[in-house]
Amino acid sequence: MFVFVSNLIYNFFIAFGVIIxxxxFAGIAALINNHPPVRTMFHVASSIKIWAVAVxxxxxxxxxxxxxxxxxxGELKSVVKQIFYIVTALIGANxxxxxVKLIQRCGAIWIK
Known part of the structure; x- marks a missing residue:
């Protein structure tokens, strides 16, 4: 049981960390290229969610x-475990x- 919970925590934070x-780093690259960093961060975060889950x-x-x-x-236990892993990774990515959306909204508030 402990291994299952620790794997759920790993999946959540790995997906979360991939997005963040x-x-x-896309925002830093946007600064170097003289593009708007927050817009670039938001675009990258929205386009790589599925890849964060896969990772x-x-x-x-x-x-x-x-x-x-x-x-x-007929091993439903392993199926349920994998579904929990997938859902946890989806929650982390989302x-x-x-x-990142919150950063974008806060940036819009601070600019005004």
Whole structure:
């Protein structure tokens, strides 16, 4: 049980970190290229959410292979575990995206 919960925490924070890290570095690149950094951060965060989930799960097909094998062999426990991993990674990626949106909104307030 402890391993399952720790893997959920890892999946959440890996997906969250991919979104935040990619957005921050895209913002730095936008500054270097003389483009608007906050808009670039928001665009990058919205376009890489699915990739953040794939990174958190350890590849694009491993979870789906485990779900398939679990359904064929009738092991519902592994299927439920993988669904929790996917949902947790989705929540982490969406929370990272929401955090970048919050930065964008705060930037709009501070500029005025």
């Amino acid at each position: 890290g990619a957005s921050v 958190a799960l350890g590849g694009t097909f491993s979870s789906f292979r485990i779900i398939e094998q679990g359904l064929i062999k 929370l990272g995206y929401s955090f």
